[in-house]
Amino acid sequence: MTDSLDPTKRQDVTLVTGVIGSDTHIVGNRILSMALEEAGYSVVVLGALTPADEFIKAAIETAADGIMVSSLYGQGELDCRGFRDLCVEAGLEDILLYVGGNLVVGKTPWEVVEKRFLDLGFDRAFPPGTRTPGVIEALDRDFAARAQGKRVADS
Amino acid sequence: MSRNAATALLIDFGSTYTKLRAIDLERSEIIGSGQGPSTVTSDITIGMEAALADLEQQIGTMPDFKYRLASSSAAGGLRMVTVGLVKELTAEAARIAALGAGAKLIGTYAYRLTAGDIAEIENHQPDILLLAGGTDGGNDEVILHNAEALAGSRLDCPIVVAGNRVATDPIAACLGSAGKSVVPTENVMPEFNVLNIEPARAAIRKIFIDRIVHAKGIDRAAEMFDHVLMPTPEAVMEGARLLSDGTDNRQGLGPLLVVDIGGATTDVHSVASGDPTLEGAIQRGLPEPYVKRTVEGDLGMRHNAASIVEAAGLEMLLEESRLPESRFREILDLFLADVERLPDSEDEHAVDRALARGATRIAVRRHSGRTEVVYTVMGPATAQHGKDLSTVAAVIGTGGVLVHGSDPAGILAMACADSNDPESLRPRSPKLYIDSEYLLYACGLLGSVEPEAALTLGLTHMHPVAQEEHRHGRSSAAG
Numbered sequence: 001m002t003d004s005l006d007p008t009k010r011q012d013v014t015l016v017t018g019v020i021g022s023d024t025h026i027v028g029n030r031i032l033s034m035a036l037e038e039a040g041y042s043v044v045v046l047g048a049l050t051p052a053d054e055f056i057k058a059a060i061e062t063a064a065d066g067i068m069v070s071s072l073y074g075q076g077e078l079d080c081r082g083f084r085d086l087c088v089e090a091g092l093e094d095i096l097l098y099v100g101g102n103l104v105v106g107k108t109p110w111e112v113v114e115k116r117f118l119d120l121g122f123d124r125a126f127p128p129g130t131r132t133p134g135v136i137e138a139l140d141r142d143f144a145a146r147a148q149g150k151r152v153a154d155s
Numbered sequence: 156m157s158r159n160a161a162t163a164l165l166i167d168f169g170s171t172y173t174k175l176r177a178i179d180l181e182r183s184e185i186i187g188s189g190q191g192p193s194t195v196t197s198d199i200t201i202g203m204e205a206a207l208a209d210l211e212q213q214i215g216t217m218p219d220f221k222y223r224l225a226s227s228s229a230a231g232g233l234r235m236v237t238v239g240l241v242k243e244l245t246a247e248a249a250r251i252a253a254l255g256a257g258a259k260l261i262g263t264y265a266y267r268l269t270a271g272d273i274a275e276i277e278n279h280q281p282d283i284l285l286l287a288g289g290t291d292g293g294n295d296e297v298i299l300h301n302a303e304a305l306a307g308s309r310l311d312c313p314i315v316v317a318g319n320r321v322a323t324d325p326i327a328a329c330l331g332s333a334g335k336s337v338v339p340t341e342n343v344m345p346e347f348n349v350l351n352i353e354p355a356r357a358a359i360r361k362i363f364i365d366r367i368v369h370a371k372g373i374d375r376a377a378e379m380f381d382h383v384l385m386p387t388p389e390a391v392m393e394g395a396r397l398l399s400d401g402t403d404n405r406q407g408l409g410p411l412l413v414v415d416i417g418g419a420t421t422d423v424h425s426v427a428s429g430d431p432t433l434e435g436a437i438q439r440g441l442p443e444p445y446v447k448r449t450v451e452g453d454l455g456m457r458h459n460a461a462s463i464v465e466a467a468g469l470e471m472l473l474e475e476s477r478l479p480e481s482r483f484r485e486i487l488d489l490f491l492a493d494v495e496r497l498p499d500s501e502d503e504h505a506v507d508r509a510l511a512r513g514a515t516r517i518a519v520r521r522h523s524g525r526t527e528v529v530y531t532v533m534g535p536a537t538a539q540h541g542k543d544l545s546t547v548a549a550v551i552g553t554g555g556v557l558v559h560g561s562d563p564a565g566i567l568a569m570a571c572a573d574s575n576d577p578e579s580l581r582p583r584s585p586k587l588y589i590d591s592e593y594l595l596y597a598c599g600l601l602g603s604v605e606p607e608a609a610l611t612l613g614l615t616h617m618h619p620v621a622q623e624e625h626r627h628g629r630s631s632a633a634g
Contacts, residue, residue, distance in 0.1 A: 014293070022529045024437070024536045042292070044347040049437055049529060049538050057241045062293035062347050073532045 003144040004137070010040035013143055014064040016055055018046030021079035025072035028101065032068065035132035041139070052083055056090045066096035066139070069122075074105035077116060084121025096142055096152070098135070100126030123152050162186065162218040163605070165597035166203070166225035166380055167387055168373055169193055170232070171418075171495065173202040175210050176597045180221065183611035185592060187214040195229035195372060203376045223380040224600040226390035230371040232259040233363055233386040236281040239265055239343075240288035240297050245318065247441055248343040249287040252317065252352035254448045256359035257389030258283070267297055268304045277309050282367050283359055284312055286326070289319030291345045302326040306333035313362050317343045317355040338362060350442055360385055384600055388448065391415060392424050393599030395551070396446050398613045399426035402606050408614070409548035412522075412582060413595065414515055414570055416554035418494055419455040421514045423522040424448045429542025436526060436539040443542050449522045454514040456507065456556055457494035460487055467513030475509035478502055497559070504561050511556040516569040524580045539580070545572060547582035551617055553590035563589045564620040588617040 005013075017033045019026060026048040033045045044062050046054060055067050067087075071079060080099060087095050099122045104113050110127045117125035124138055141153035161180040166173070175189035189210025194202035211217050235258035239246025246265035253260055261279045264272055276284070286305070288298030298318040305314060306329050313336045316326050323339045330337045338361075341354035368374050368383045384390070391413065401407030410427035425447050431438055453462040464472055464487065473483055486506045490496055498504045524541025552567045560566065564587055572581045594616050601609035 022531045022536075024529075024531050024533060047437075049439060049536070057244060058347050060294060061241045061244045061344070062290045063295070064293075075532075 003141070003148070005140040005143045005147075007040055007140075009143075010140075011042055013066070013139075014042040014044060014062050015066045015068055015139075016044045016046060016058050016062065016064045017068045017070070018050035018055055019048045019070045019072065020050055020052060020055070021071065021073070021075055022049065023071060023073045023075070023079075024048045025070075025101075028072060029070040032070070032132055032135065035136065036068075036139075039136050052079065052086055055083075056086050056092065059087075059092055059095060060090055064095065065143070066098065068135075069097070069099045070101045071099065071103055072101045074102055076101060076103040077120075080117065080120055080122070087121075094151070096146070097122045098124050098126065098138075100130055100135070102128050162220050163222040163224070163601055164220040164380070165600050166206075166223065167390075167596050168195060168199065168203075168225060168227040168229040168383075169387065170228055173199075173206045174593065175206045176592070176594065177210060177214060177218070177220070178597065178601065178608070178612060180605055180608045183608050183615060185594075185612075185616070186218070188592075189213070193229055198375060199229070199373055200376045200379070203379050207379065222601070222604055224604070225373075225380045225383045226385050226387040226596055226600055227368065227371070227373055227383055228387035229373065232388070233257060233359075233367060234259050234261050234279070234282045235285060235359075236260075236262040236276050236279055237264070237285045238268065238287065238301055239318075240294055241265060243441065244347075245287045245289065245344045248350055248352065249285050249317065249355075251350065251444060251447070252343050252355040253285050253359065254450060255352055255389075255392070255444060255446065256356045256363075257386030257392065257448075258359065260450070268301045273304055273308045276305075281310075281312050282370070283315060283362055284310065285315045285317060285355060285359070287318040287343045287355075289322065289342075290347050291320045291342050293319055293347075295319045295322040298322050299325060299329075302329050306330050306335060310335070312336075313338055313366065315340060315355060315358045315362070317341060317358070320345075348441060350444060352444060360389070384603060387596050388422060388450075390596040390599035391422070391553070392446060392448055393602055394595035394597070394609075394613060395424045395599075396426050397598055397602040397606060397610055398551070398595075398617070399549075402610050404607060405610055405614075407610065408586075410544070410546065411549040411551060412519070412544060412547050412570060412585070413551045413553065414519060414557075414567065416511055416514055416552070416556050416566075417455055418457040419452075419459060421451045421454040421518040422448060423451075423518050425522060425542060425544055425547070427542060427544055427547055429524060429544060431539045432543050432545055433526060433537055433539070436537045436543075439538045440540045443524075447522070447542065449518070451514070451518045451521060454518050456510055456514070456554075457490050457496070460490050460510055463510050463513050463517075466517050472506075472509040472513055475512055476502075476505040478505055497555075507556050507560060508562050508566065511560065511566045512569045515566055516573075519570040519581055520576070520579050525578045526580065527578065541580070543580040545580050545583045547585050549588060550582055550585045551588045551590055551595070553593065553595055557589055558591050558593065563587075567620065587620045589620055590616075591618045592616050
């Protein structure tokens with residue numbers, strides 16, 4: 001069992017949230033953003049219709065520790081291609097990247113989808129139906145692991 | 156004129172002329188105007204005395220003015236360099252703040268300043284540098300790096316620090332120990348996508364009043380005025396704000412746009428919230444200020460006439476001027492060679508009109524927001540970037556070509572929405588006015604002491620122009 005971040009330390013962690021690409025589905029992302037804020041994280045909310053480079057620019061300016069990308073309309077893989085490379089290019093090599101939502105169209109098994117997004121450089125991918133406490137728990141564990149010099153917590 | 160009448164003298168130390176407006180405050184009337192050359196490079200008092208003599212000749216005995224307020228764009232205006240982190244975020248916020256303070260931007264930088272950037276900034280010799288970067292609690296490395304780079308430079312102008320508040324004290328210490336003059340203020344972008352430009356504007360204005368006025372030699376005429384309050388572009392902006400908002404006692408014109416076509420640049424000011432009026436439009440990008448100023452450095456009737464032709468397209472201007480290309484070019488060359496030339500023939504007026512229409516169309520299009528249709532799996536969605544000015548109630552034009560030209564309505568109509576460019580959120584059916592007495596700056600200055608009189612003065616002297624035949628913005632020639 002890995003350590004979990006002390007909830008009082010959450011305010012020192014800045015997270016950027018948004019819905020990537022030509023995607024207007026804002027509700028889930030808004031619920032997530034509110035839950036993160038309520039949990040005490042510092043959240044920078046970009047909202048719907050956010051191009052990949054806007055996530056990066058916001059992360060630079062706010063010195064964010066993590067980016068949470070939502071994609072609900074099935075085009076996520078196209079929109080997220082090269083996302084980690086953009087981060088590396090912008091000097092954000094180590095930023096924590098999460099992605100979640102309806103990431104692909106059709107009935108591809110989740111393990112396959114997850115591997116695809118991990119291969120794109122995301123640290124974690126979350127399937128449809130993920131509840132916010134699960135995301136917060138993962139964040140707490142990952143940032144605790146980072147404090148110990150690891151990239152992410154063992155899953 | 157009795158010595159006791161409540162009167163005000165409003166002075167504009169311009170780049171070409173020193174202009175005066177004498178105002179009767181009780182009746183909100185112009186008593187007289189005066190004009191002299193701009194002599195700031197030699198001795199500003201010479202031009203001022205000439206302007207006063209001109210005024211005195213018109214009105215007889217000079218009244219004992221209750222206020223003598225000045226603005227200045229002389230000696231190159233308020234020349235500023237801005238520095239931020241991400242180009243579209245804090246660097247843009249810094250740019251907006253400087254423009255809002257009436258500055259002339261001579262350099263804008265983003266990310267880490269390189270040795271080459273520093274050399275360039277040293278060459279620019281700005282009057283003020285505005286240093287931003289990072290939201291509060293956000294990135295502080297880059298602004299610290301840039302502060303150190305500036306500390307090691309030969310730059311000797313005041314530096315306004317308006318970045319990540321965590322970095323402000325170390326930056327002030329770093330620049331201070333290098334002998335730089337530092338003015339710390341609030342962050343221009345305290346949170347992501349939240350603009351906070353007023354504190355930086357106030358800091359810039361204070362430096363302008365306390366130091367730049369002296370540095371530029373304007374205070375040599377100090378006996379002839381009480382205060383230089385602000386740079387002239389800011390005075391125009393304040394005049395526009397007053398005319399739009401009105402006062403507690405008198406309604407203004409509502410949301411408005413000012414187009415100021417000059418010899419070197421075309422300035423556009425909007426006083427409007429700019430919120431989306433299209434149903435379902437999603438606002439994207441940096442929020443823009445309620446009072447927004449843009450300066451188009453490539454659109455000027457003389458110094459930048461060639462780049463108007465480049466931006467608007469020669470073919471269109473030829474069609475608008477109804478002149479053959481050789482004749483058009485001949486006149487264009489005349490204008491470029493003699494930047495103070497006033498048109499003195501039908502043909503020259505036609506070229507001026509075509510240039511002004513081109514400059515207005517492009518400047519207002521750049522100033523205004525745009526919609527973009529994004530195709531999603533749920534169908535098309537509309538994203539809006541910038542300010543929606545479609546419901547703006549009034550467009551005011553100022554500048555020589557509008558005041559003295561043959562077709563002010565035809566020029567101002569180009570500020571309006573265009574069915575060929577429906578994505579551009581320009582005013583749909585505004586009333587058109589000309590600032591024929593060149594009073595906007597005077598209203599801005601006077602508004603700081605007598606807002607009621609300034610508003611009445613402005614409202615009664617903005618001259619409505621007929622617009623029926625031009626309502627849709629273009630003759631068949633426009634494209």
